[in-house]
Amino acid sequence: MRILFTAAPGYGLMLPIVPLIWAARAAGHEVLVATTGEMTEVGARAGLPVVDVYPERDIWELLLRHVGKSEPDEDAPELTEEHRLAMRSANPFGLFTVTMTEGSIEAGRAFGPDLVVFTSDHVAGRLTAQALGVPALEVGNRISWSMRDADWREERGNLVDDEVTTLIREKLGIPAELPRVVARIDPRAPSMRGLVADETDPRDGVPWWPMRFVPFNGGAVLPEWALHRPERPRVCVTLGTVVPIMNGTSNLSVVIEALGGMDVEVVLAAGKADLSELGALPDNVHSVGFLPLSGFLPTCSLIVHHGGSGTTAAPLHYGVPQLVLPAFADNPMSAERVVERGVGLSHDPTTVDVDTVRELAGRLLTEPAFAAAAEEVSAEMAAQPAPTAVIERVTAALS
Template identity: 45%
Template sequence: MAAPGSGLFLPTVPVAWALRAAGHEVLVANNAQAARTLVAAGLPAVDVCPGRDVFAEFLEASRAIHLTPPGEPRPRRGGLGLFGEEMAEGLLALARDFRPDLVLSTLEQGAGPLVAASLGVPLVEQSVRLAWAGGDEQAVGYRKSIAAYLEPTRVALRVAEPAVATAVIDIRPPSMGGRDSATEWPMRYVPYNESRLLPEWLLSAPARPRVCLTLGSVLPLSGELGELSAFLDRCGDLDLEVVLAMGEEHAAALGPVPGNVRVAGWVPLSALLPSCSAIVHHGGAGTSLTALVHGVPQLVLPRMADQPANAAVVAARGAGLSLAPEETNAASVEAALLRLLRETGPARVAGEVRAEIAAQPSPADLVVRLASLAGRA
């Protein structure tokens, strides 16, 4: 189980695949579009809040908090605890019918510890983050705040004290915080960006350096496209092929683009990035990690949530550059991108991190450990 935002549940798909391929019975629980996406990924999934869109409710609650004037009381409803609050009842009912031997959940889905406690089975937490995991201060703080948020829900549903995860699956490369211990299990990040038909041009070597530009799935919904249109205009004078990976409705709102800008829609980054010399993006954990998997230097333009933290980790490792919101405009993005393409350091470091990730245990390698916890080894 995971929260129903793309970046919060897509990283769990490879583990579910690995467990099913090993012969284990897997049921995935989520909501609305997330549940449909999981079905399209070839997994048996259940929508535990049919007729509702919990992620849309989360975005609206977050917007209300953001719009609260300074000094005014912030709405209680909102934040990561909302996912567990709204989905716990359905998740508990499903789990009691399915009777799993193991609960695999993410930190952001706060109902995971409640479900494991209710059934009396082990809990394993899968991290979906680049900036923190396991015993890191941020992760510990989020667990505590989510548990506090869900305390009224726990009491109302008559669940025992929340379960503590036996282990946390850490998808970070070692040089970027990833750890290996009895309770922190390293795992290679395997990108999954949904399955789509690939255009023919994607598999052909580009005639000039190819740069991917994407802002993820959430930032465009907020309308915060910033200087994107002005930057694309400047790209017309650059000897580059720029691939705009963005929903068609948002790309259309940008108006006409130069001839060397290819509007690609939601092309899977895992298929696009092997042919790219660089990527310009918003700093989502999945996007950042996918670029690291393929050794592609990054220019990160963070805006919200964990994006600034991800950008800081990438820049500190030397695998890319980052611009703060107040520094970001069409000219500064162009200058940073050209620097990224001309300097050898970011590409070299990105290659080092790619090798680190390739040496980590695969999702299939973790199946025996997970099955052992479930008593199914």
């Protein structure tokens, strides 16, 4: 079988489905990944065949320069009506639909897939399946919500065309009939779904299948210390990849000052972010730049982060309590789920201070209920079907 995987150009948007792509390839299927931007290189480094569906253009530069403005810059006359319509919204997914749909369809026509896999937040993937007239598999790539949630369905669900999607569909001559969706995949632990499990979707009778979340954050040569649990608690601190671009690293100063005064070992994984405004780091803080969380989280006792979906899911997999300082987008939803399940605590990053961070971190490191709840969720996730089982199930459904 030939499977086209489609994903939006963000670490938290594509990386969660990489293990599923590996599973398909290991099962002997031909695969192709349709994405753009930095994710083309990330996918290639993960050993995957990738096609850039919006080549030679920086989609994130376009997004940061225009999205959310009442009217895009006048110095961009090349922007179409659908570009401008998408950019007036603060939601970047409309822009991904505008820029990535045509290239994804062209790649699909050249590849000739028997199945299109699209993530729940990537309408371009759903439109590609519609245009090609092939079955689809929808995969949730967030740990805090999915297409299953009522609020997502009503506000951002991709089964109903909004104005931007309608313009794209009509422009490209895509049929209005939705593709046959074989199943919808929910990677969340049962106790983190926030609703009662259903066998089928009440909207259209499509079955919901669970899948084990397998963390993938990229590869690296691990330093020797990452393999060993230290004598004092190790605390990971990260802001992910998008927050430093959008908000800078100012929120880190409070966290670093707070943890710098505690008897802990701090691993600051800030990627390519400019840390110069933080000044000299405390002696117990070790800045590692980019280091995959999965490489050292197993030896951590706590993670402090922004609430990104992938960053929330990884410590759940490893049973590590979390302190979430949610930034934007779905970050507050992740924080809510973490607190509701008892696997961590949260605080508004705009009002948090040094004493509060120390208090919250101290509770998470010393009160056993948080670690116990995190271990429970980890065990739940481990009991769900692996990506290989999902691929087998899809193959059987299409045979």
